[in-house]
Each structure stands twice: as C-alpha cells, then as structure tokens.
Amino acid sequence: xxxxxxxxxxxxxxxxxxxxxxxxxxxxxxxxxxxxxxxxxxxxxxxxxxxxxxxxxxxxxxxxxxxxxxxxxxxxxxxxxxxxxxxxxxxxxxxxxxxxxxxxxxxxxxxxxxxxxxxxxxxxxxxxxxxxxxxxxxxxxxxxxxxxxxxxxxxxxxxxxxxxxxxxxxxxxxxxxxxxxxxxxxxxxxxxxxxxxxxxxxxxxxxxxxxxxxxxxxxxxxxxxxxxxxxxxxxxxxxxxxxxxxxxxxxxxxxxxxxxxxxxxxx
Numbered sequence: 542x543x544x545x546x547x548x549x550x551x552x553x554x555x556x557x558x559x560x561x562x563x564x565x566x567x568x569x570x571x572x573x574x575x576x577x578x579x580x581x582x583x584x585x586x587x588x589x590x591x592x593x594x595x596x597x598x599x600x601x602x603x604x605x606x607x608x609x610x611x612x613x614x615x616x617x618x619x620x621x622x623x624x625x626x627x628x629x630x631x632x633x634x635x636x637x638x639x640x641x642x643x644x645x646x647x648x649x650x651x652x653x654x655x656x657x658x659x660x661x662x663x664x665x666x667x668x669x670x671x672x673x674x675x676x677x678x679x680x681x682x683x684x685x686x687x688x689x690x691x692x693x694x695x696x697x698x699x700x701x702x703x704x705x706x707x708x709x710x711x712x713x714x715x716x717x718x719x720x721x722x723x724x725x726x727x728x729x730x731x732x733x734x735x736x737x738x739x740x741x742x743x744x745x746x747x748x749x750x751x752x753x754x755x756x757x758x759x760x761x762x763x764x765x766x767x768x769x770x771x772x773x774x775x776x777x778x779x780x781x782x783x784x785x786x787x788x789x790x791x792x793x794x795x796x797x798x799x800x801x802x803x804x805x806x807x808x
Contacts, residue, residue, distance in 0.1 A: 563778040602648035604792035616703035627719030652804040681712030698741035727752035745780035
C-alpha cells in the first residue's frame, strides 16, 4: 500500500535533497570547579595567561591519545594512523574582527601551561607578522579569486592531508589542522553553540568552549550551585560512532575533574 506525498512533506521533499552530511553533534556538561582552581594556580605561578580553552585543548588531546580510532586521517577510503596528537586552536584576531589559528603539535605531551605558552607565542607572531607559515597561507589565499577558492582549498587539503605532502613553502603545511579543532565562544558570553566542519579541515571533530556560568546541579541528591562549563562537539561520522565519542568524552571529563594531577603526571 502506498499513498501520494502531500502537504508539508511534499513541500519539504521539494525543498531539500536526501541528507548526505556526515556530521553529528553532542555536548558535555562539566563542573568547572577544578578547572578554575587550576587556572588560578597556574596564573599565580607563571607569566603566561592560562585560560579554560587551553585546558580544554589539553583535555581533548588526552582524549585523542586514549581513543586511537579517532587519532587517524581519512584518505582515499582508508584510515591512516596519525604520527602525533596535534590540535588546532582557533583564536580571534584584529580585535575580534577576524579568526586565525595554529596547530599545537604533541599536545598530549604538553601541560596546559605549555599549551598556553605556545598559544601566546604563536598569537604574537601572527599579530606582528613574523609567523612565516601563516603569512604564506594568507598570501596564497589572497591571490586566489573567490570563484576558485573552493576548488583550491579542496586541492590543498587533498595534497597536504590525503597525500600527506608538506607544501609549507606554498602556504600549505602538511595536515594543517591536526587531529581536532578547538575554539572558544565563551569569550563572547555564549554558553552553547555548534560549528560546522569544513571539508578541507580533514579532522574528526571540532570542539567549542562555552562560558562558565553558575548553575544549579544535583550533587549527592542535593541541589547545589556550581560553575558549569558546556563543551559542544561537531563530529564526522566517517571517523567515529557513538562509542568512540563516549570514550573521548569520558577522557575529557576525567582530565577536567583533576587537571593538576593529569599535568603533574607529565613531569
């Protein structure tokens, strides 16, 4: 038995094609008490300004180290193990009018303070124009006419990630975005947001860091006020399914519960 599609479903069928987007989304609520305490401890003992985003970058790196199925790159229908755990940190530039970023290599082997120090150094280098890699990438993109930008980006991703070529001299570094992207919307006062994965990223996930806010939560069957942090993730289903995502979330949660102890284990 069949029936003709009509009404709203007919309109929807005419408006959209069949879904072909592999992205799925999730969020994680974190009690930020230990994170905030560790941030204050690091700021008191270091000249580098450590933020929650640096700790989250470290937590995601720990998760990638624990879940080897996500520590891969997908190329020509095959999964290739990455040589290291690298994360790409997206930061605001030009007083918030632009976004830029850089890859933190071996992030699972660096403390949050180490990631913060590298972030500060790279941000300054980008601001004063001494970061050669970013300067070359910007120069390459500025020369490409807008109608050709999409195919050029796809070609760059195919060469530098799928074929694993290092073309830094042309503004196309090898595996430019590492194994995950991290960025903060909390700096704008946003609690929860989701971001799309561009096809040229070639990464399994993108994590957004929300603002820490006091919220009521249940602890030992009692309602208490705690500083809560929302992390949201956009995940590429070609790399991961629910079980991989759950294991990654568990590793992130464990790091956030006691970041000082996790970082101390690297010393």
